[in-house]
Amino acid sequence: MNRTSFTIIVLALMCTWEAAEAQDHRHHSITLAGGMSYLAHQDIIHTPFVHGGMSPISFEITYRREGARWVHFATGRYSAHASQVGDSFEIDHGDHGHNSLPHGFLFLDAGYGIGRTVTQGRLHRASAGLSVRADIQAAFYRFGAEENFGYFINPGLNLWYSRSNRLSPRSALRAHVEIPVVSWLARSPYLVNDDDFIENISSNDRLKTVFAFLADGSLVTWDRLQRFDAGVDYTLSLARQVSVGASYRFAFTRSTEPRALIAYRSSLHLSTTFNL
């Protein structure tokens, strides 16, 4: 599949949404969630070690629009982690010194999905559809006086399935799983920075640099990039307009080129939903 086909699919997705909108009674909601996130991340390009741990910096915002037949959602997620091998120590440069710092990992994920109700009963609803999602990971590897920048940029088209069950008149449980169909992957080069990397950062403009990194990527399918995103949400309605809840998210990534990257993130959030 080439870039043109990929673009056509995305545009078709958006046109389908527009048509669906005209025929559904809609329920809108915005959910704000925050909490803890656990990361285990091994990127052989930069280090052979598994980095990560628990972080209190994990946020998510979700907009959902549900009708009798159509569902669509937009989500944004952010989490930040710090990790290092051993403890920080002072680096002796003779006439000056400074402490070693941990590596920093930032995860930014944004997506839009549309789907249709597959089955529906009095107490349950299952939906399935397509989504476009961009996963951007920035890593700041700090090795004493030196630093590497690592990137993983992965926009793509996913299949998703969601099932919700009403547990009581005021509470519900929803599970959601998403896997990629095809995506574009841009990662740091084999040994962190090669000539293409040096040229990509030469503009000294962050946006231009990101697009330069993206341009050096390639189209990938499941054989080259394995990803799995799943989540469970519990909600309890406090009033007609407001619900509270808890959610669990799990994201798994495995890529082999140019070198192995294996990572997963588990996030536990408390949430508030505003029904519009």
Next chain:
Amino acid sequence: MKRSSHSIFAIVIATFLLAGCEGLFLPQPASDPEAIFEDLWKSFDEAAANLEERQIDWNALYAHYRPMVTPATTDDQLFTVLTGMLAHLDDSHVSLTAPHQPYFNANRVYREQIDKDLFDLEVIRENYLGAGFTRGHRYLYGEIIGRNIGYIYFGTISAETMARLPEMLNKYPHASGYIIDLRQNNGGNHTFAFDAMGRLTDRSRYVFKSNTKNGPGRDDYSPWREWHLKPSGRYTDRPIAVLTDRYTPSAAERMVMAFKTLPNATIIGDTTSGTHGTKIPQELANGWFYALSVQKVEMFDGRSYEGIGLAPDVLIRNQKAEVRAGKDRTLEAAIDLFE
């Protein structure tokens, strides 16, 4: 109800099971002294470029140093063994950092700070520049007192410092010549230098080519990539003197290579560091850090000067006593060039 609940719980349980799968990861290096030695040696074996250019028999060094490391080796002893092995590379891009140890640079000149006191920027600022100089983080430029000569010093090759070159050219557009001082420079990114030097060339000039290790085999390199100095902005053909010393490394040396393509540029001072490939840092299981060079570079003449350095057109070294007395002999040679 039961079947739908089962579906949800199946997804939940599968998720939690996957969340506990530490076995998915590749084996991590161990932290005992022997494993640390093996990890460091193997990393250089697979990723270091220029072992041939520096005439290093890496296998022989393994045979010599490996027996010195046992399970009982202390941190201090291990540091001594590893730095002893790395010192053979004599590469200023190779380093080892450990707690309670001085920062180790594999290049002897850097490590022993040989002739480090033969350059003092304050001597230049106080004794050679007029009052209207401009100074910032890692750069200084002004006009040589009593001469119509522009001078600029770069302490690093960055977007911020390289932006000062066109500033200086604009401030002294009628200078009889320009002195560009790259002594005791930290290196950086040569693309910023090449962009800034666009005004110094009237046509595209091939400067060097480079390639990067992209596999564990000794011959696993990316294709060669050529770098050119390209014209941009208002061209100036004034004479240029470029000042160098043994502490002119990396991106600063690539900048010197670019000046060597200009017919109106003269390199004055001492031979440069001889460290041309990019470097990457890494970490060991005991929390120590190291860095190594992963690129080969060949200058426009088809030769590699890795480990050798770029010789100046005019060899001059400052004298310690003269610098203490406020005299910079190398700078004065550059000033005399424009007479």
